[in-house]
Amino acid sequence: MLDFLPAPLKGTLAALLILANTLALFPILLVVAIVKLVIPVTGVRTACTVVLNKIAWIWIGFNNCLMDLLHKVEWDVRGLEALNKHQWYFVTCNHQSWADIPAIQYVLNNRIPLLKFFLKKQLIWVPFLGIAWWALDFPFMHRHTKEQLARRPELKGKDMAATQAACEKFRYTPVTIFNFMEGTRFTEAKHQRQRSPYNNLLKPRAGGTAFVFQAMGEMIHTMLDVTIVYPDGKAGFWDYLCGRIRRIVIDVQTKEIPEQFLGMDYQNDRAIRTDFQRWVSQLWAEKDVRIDALKDS
Numbered sequence: 300m301l302d303f304l305p306a307p308l309k310g311t312l313a314a315l316l317i318l319a320n321t322l323a324l325f326p327i328l329l330v331v332a333i334v335k336l337v338i339p340v341t342g343v344r345t346a347c348t349v350v351l352n353k354i355a356w357i358w359i360g361f362n363n364c365l366m367d368l369l370h371k372v373e374w375d376v377r378g379l380e381a382l383n384k385h386q387w388y389f390v391t392c393n394h395q396s397w398a399d400i401p402a403i404q405y406v407l408n409n410r411i412p413l414l415k416f417f418l419k420k421q422l423i424w425v426p427f428l429g430i431a432w433w434a435l436d437f438p439f440m441h442r443h444t445k446e447q448l449a450r451r452p453e454l455k456g457k458d459m460a461a462t463q464a465a466c467e468k469f470r471y472t473p474v475t476i477f478n479f480m481e482g483t484r485f486t487e488a489k490h491q492r493q494r495s496p497y498n499n500l501l502k503p504r505a506g507g508t509a510f511v512f513q514a515m516g517e518m519i520h521t522m523l524d525v526t527i528v529y530p531d532g533k534a535g536f537w538d539y540l541c542g543r544i545r546r547i548v549i550d551v552q553t554k555e556i557p558e559q560f561l562g563m564d565y566q567n568d569r570a571i572r573t574d575f576q577r578w579v580s581q582l583w584a585e586k587d588v589r590i591d592a593l594k595d596s
Contacts, residue, residue: 516562
């Protein structure tokens with residue numbers, strides 16, 4: 300344990316070792332990705348996907364070991380007992396900090412299939428990571444706003460088509476789709492601006508989750524409702540690297556997705572859209588109460 304080192308030194312050391320880990324694994328990942336790209340055979344591409352996921356698990360596992368070596372974090376984790384690496388999942392979580400993602404990866408890595416996020420199309424240009432995300436089949440999306448759709452009606456349905464095309468790649472290998480329903484990190488300013496009805500959460504955005512359920516209804520039947528709390532107050536990713544976050548509580552609730560939402564037509568079926576938004580609001584109300592309980596405990 301190197302927790303006795305000064306926080307900035309631990310943060311710098313962690314960042315450098317994560318970079319070294321990335322540079323060491325990147326050439327292997329790139330070679331496998333090229334094989335996957337140039338050989339359009341389902342069996343070969345499935346095998347390459349398995350290898351690429353293993354590389355990602357190794358990368359995350361190294362980073363997790365690094366956190367154990369450098370820091371002393373008190374983890375309070377609940378609800379991991381029934382998880383399965385061979386099952387498709389949808390995962391959502393409240394979003395407070397950029398530390399949320401490495402904390403969730405710390406808890407869930409190698410317990411369920413690799414977490415994959417819907418990313419903005421522009422992120423493909425991020426050095427190293429953009430290519431890695433592409434190789435790992437992270438879906439890159441170009442969401443169209445209501446204003447854009449009003450100006451160009453022909454774009455309607457393009458988002459759903461892109462989601463279906465992205466999710467088609469996940470048919471042959473178990474995967475975990477991750478989505479922050481709030482869409483952005485919680486701050487008091489955003490909370491007040493939204494006039495959110497929840498004490499600890501921003502309003503959820505149901506559309507992105509609905510697209511996943513519509514596109515992957517044949518594969519995904521189980522949702523992991525993750526709630527993360529920092530009892531000493533939320534902090535950022537640099538604070539996580541520096542070891543300034545001393546306690547993290549993560550509660551995982553396993554829920555079966557209601558049958559009527561699997562493969563639904565969210566955009567065109569007003570009744571199902573209303574029912575789904577009501578279901579999401581209920582999930583968020585329960586999560587809000589859970590956060591208060593976790594803080595108290």
